[in-house]
Amino acid sequence: MADNNNDARHLETLDRDLGRISTLEMATGYVARPMVGPGIALVFVVLAGLMAALFLGQTNNTMIVVIAAGFGAYMAINIGANDVANNMGPAVGANALTMGGAIAIAVVFESLGALLAGGDVVSTIAKGIIAPEAMVDANTFIWAMMAALLSSALWVNLATWVGAPVSTTHSVVGGVMGAGIAAASFAAVNWATMSKIAASWVISPVLGGAIAAGFLWLIKSRIIYQPDKIAAARKWVPILVGIMAGAFSAYLALKGLKKIIKIDLMTALGIGAAVGVAVWLILIPVIRRQSEGLENRNKSLKILFGIPLVVSAALLSFAHGANDVANAVGPLAAIVQTAATGSFTEAFQIPFWVMIIGAFGISFGLFLFGPKLIRMVGSQITKLNPMRAYCVALSAAITVIVASWLGLPVSSTHIAVGGVFGVGFFREWDAERRLRKALNAKPDRPRVAAEERRRRKLVRRSHFLTIIAAWVITVPAAATLSAIIFLIIQNFIV
Template sequence: MTDDSTRQWKTLDKDLNRLSRLEQASMHTSRPLVGVGISLVFVSLAAVAAALFAGGSPQGLAVIVASAFGAYMALNIGANDVANNMGPAVGAKALSMLGAIAIAAVCESAGALLAGGDVVSTISTGIVDPQALSSSTIFVRAMMAALLAASIWVNIATWIGAPVSTTHAVVGGVMGAGIVAAGFGTVNWPTMGSIAASWVISPLLGGIFAAGMLAFIKWRIMYVDDKLAAARTWVPVLIGIMSAAFATYLALKGLKKVIAIDLSHAVLIGIVAGIILGLVSVPFIRRQSRGLENRKASLKVLFRLPLVISAGLLSFAHGANDVANAVGPLAAIASVHETSEVAGQVAIPLWVMLIGALGISFGLVLFGPKLIGMVGNQITKLNPMRAYCVALSAAVTVIAASWLGLPVSSTHIAVGGVFGVGFFREWYMERRAQQIERDRPVSDMPHQERTRRKLVRRSHFMTIIAAWVITVPAAALMSAGCFLLLRAIGF
C-alpha cells in the first residue's frame, strides 16, 4: 500500500472517530429529553382520560386541566420523594439503582392502589377556612393553583438536588391560593405554626433515633469480640422492631378499608407481628452467618436482605400516604364537577388514583436516579448497618409521632436519619482520634486535617435545610401567582 493510501485511511479513521464522538455527545445530550417526552405523553394521556370521564360539559374543562396538573405533580413526587426510601439501600450497595427503581415502582403503585386513602380532605387538613372557598368557581381555581404551584416547586427542588416534603408543598399551595381568594384571615395560622414546627421536629427525631440505633449496633454487635454471635442475637431483635413498626403503620393505613382501627389496636397488631417475624428470622440469620468470618465486613451480609425488605415497605407506605398529595386537589375538582358543591371531604375515584399511582412510578423511573444517588451517596457514606438505622428510624419515628400527636414529615425524618447517622460517625471518629492522641502524643493525622475531612457534606446539608424552610412560602407565592393568572384568563 502506498503512503498516499495509508494517509487517506488515517484521515478517514480520524473523521469517523470525530463523527462517532459527535454522535455519542448528541445521544448523551438528548437523553434527558427522552424523559421529558415520555412525561408529556403521560400528562396528555391523563388529560384524555379525564375528558372521557368528564364528558362535554363546560365544567369538564377544569377537570381535564386539573388532571394534567395532577399527573405532573405525581411525576414530581416520584422523582423527588421516593429517593428517601430507596436512597439509603442504594448507597449501602444492598440494591442496584435498577433494582431499587423496579422495587419502588411496584411497591409505590401497590401502596397507592391497595392502601391509598379513599377519602381526602379538600382543604388540606384545615389550612384554609372552608367557608372562604364556598363558591365552586373560586374553589376549583384555588385547587388548580395549589396543584400547579406545588408541582413546579417540587420540580425545581428536584432539579437543584434537594429532597423536599410534597405535603408541605401542597399545604403552601393551598395557603397561597386561599390568601389571594379570601385574605390572610382565612388561613388557620395555628395549624401553619404546627407545620413550621415539623421542620425542626421531624429531622431531629429521625436523626436522633437513627444515631441512637447506630450507637446500639456499634456497642452490641460491631465492637464486641464475637461479632457473629452478637449478630445472631440482636439482628432478629432489630428485624422484630422493624416488623412491628411497619405492621402498625400498615394496619393504620390498609385495614381502614375493612374495619375501623385505632392506634392502640394497630400497635397491638404490630407487637404480635414483630414477635412472630423476629422469631422466624432467628434460623434465617443463623443460616446466613455460617461460614462468615468474625469481622465487621461480614455483618453487611446479615443486614442486606432486611434492608431491602424495609425499603420496599417504606415505598409501599409512601405510596399509600402521599398519593393524595398528587390527586387530592384533582379529586376535589372532580367532585365539584359531579355535584356542583364544595365538600369538606371527597372520595378519590379509581381513575384519579390510577393517575397518581402511575405518575409516581413514571416519575421515579424517568427522573428518580438523581435524588436516589444524592440521598444514598452524596450526603454521607452508608453501609447496610447505617442504612438500616435510617429505614428503622423512618418507620418508628412516624408511629411515635402519630402516638404523641406531633406534626412530622416522612421526608424530613428519612433525610434527618441520614444526617443523624453521618453526624454521629463524625462525633465517634473525632472521639476515637482524641483517644489516640491521648495515648500517643504524635498523631498520624493533624487536627486541622481531621477537621477538613468531615463525614457529612456541608454543602448538601445547607441546600436541603434551605429548601425545607422555603418550601411552604415558595409554594404559597407561586400558588398566589397561578391563582391570579387563572382569574385573569377567566378560568
C-alpha cells in the same frame, strides 16, 4: 485497472459517508437523550388529560378538569422524581440494591400502596388548611385548587433540579394556603393546623435522626465493637430485625391500611408486638445458619442486614404510596368533585382514575428522573452501609408511630433524610470520641491538625445546608408561587 481505482474511490467515499452518518447518529443520540425523559413525561401528562375527558364525557367543566388532570400528572411525576428517593436512597447507598432494582421495587410497591390502600377521602380543602366558607363560589375554589396543584408541582420540580429532597405534602399545603390567602385573605387560613405543620419541620428530622443514631449506637456497641462480632450478631440481629418487623407492621396497620380497615394506635402497637416477637423467634435459627463460616470482621455483618434492608425499602414505598399519593392528588380530586357537583364544602372522594394518574405518574417520575435524588440521599450526604441504612429505615417507621401518638403531622421526607443526617453526625461524634480516647491512651501519638479534622467531616455540609434551606422555604415558596398563579388566572385568564 481504472475500474478498480474507481471502485476503490467509491468505497472510500462510501466509508466517509457512512462515517459521517454514524457520527451524526451519535451526536443526535447525545442531543436527544436529555429530551427523552421530558418527552415521555409530556406524553403521560397529555394521556392523563385524555383519561379525564374520557371519564367525564362532555360537560361544561370538562376542559377545566382535563387541564387539572394534566397538572396532577405533572405533580405525580415530580413526587416520583423527588419524594420516593428517600425510601430507596439508603438501600442503594448501602449497595443492598442496584439502582435498577430499587426503581423496580419502588414502582411496584408505590403503585400497590396507592391503588390498594390509598386514602379514599381527603378532608375538606386539604386537611382543613383553608375554611371552605371563605371561598366566594365554586369557580373561585376550582381556580384556587388549580393554582395550588401547579405551584406545588413547580416547586418540587425546582427542588429536584437543585438536588434537594423536599416534602411534597408540605408543598401541597403551601400551595393550598397561598391560593386560599389570595382568594379569601389571611383570615381564611387555619393557623392552628399550619403551626402544627411548621412544628413538624423541626420535630420530624430531629426525631428521625435521634432514633437512627440511637440504633446505630446500639449496633456499634453490641455487635461491631465486640471481640466476637459473629457471636454478637447471632444474638442481636434477630432482635433488631424483629424490632423492624414489629415497627413496620404497626406502621402499615396504622397508616398504610386505613382504606381497608380502621385501626387505632393501641391495636396497631399490639399487632406490631406480635409480629415482632414471631419474626425474632423465626430468625434465631435462620441467622445462625446464615452466619456459619463468616469471618470475624465488619464486612461479614453487612450480609446479615442486606435482606431486611431490601424488605424495609419495599414496605416504606408501599406506605408512602398509600399516604402521600392521596395528599398530592387531593387538589385534583377536589377540582373533579366541585366541577361535577358544584359543592366544595364537603370532604372529597378520590375517584379511582385519579389514583391511577397518581400511581403511574410516580412510577414514571421515579424511572425517568429519580436516580439523581436517590444518589443524593443514598451516598452524597454521608456514606451508608447496610447497618447504617437499616437504622435510617427503622427510624422512619418508629418516628411515624411516635408522631401519630403525639398527634403531630410529619413528613416522610424529613424523617428519612433526618435519619441519614442522624447517622452521619453520630459517626462524626463517635470518630471524635474514639480519637480522644486513643490520644489519652497514647499522649505521644501524633495529633491531627484542626483543619484536617474539619476536612474529614463525615456529613457533607454543603448538602446539609442546601436541604435545610429547601425545607424551611418550601411552604412559603409554594404559597407565594400559588398566590401569584391564582391572581394571574383570576385577572388575565378567567
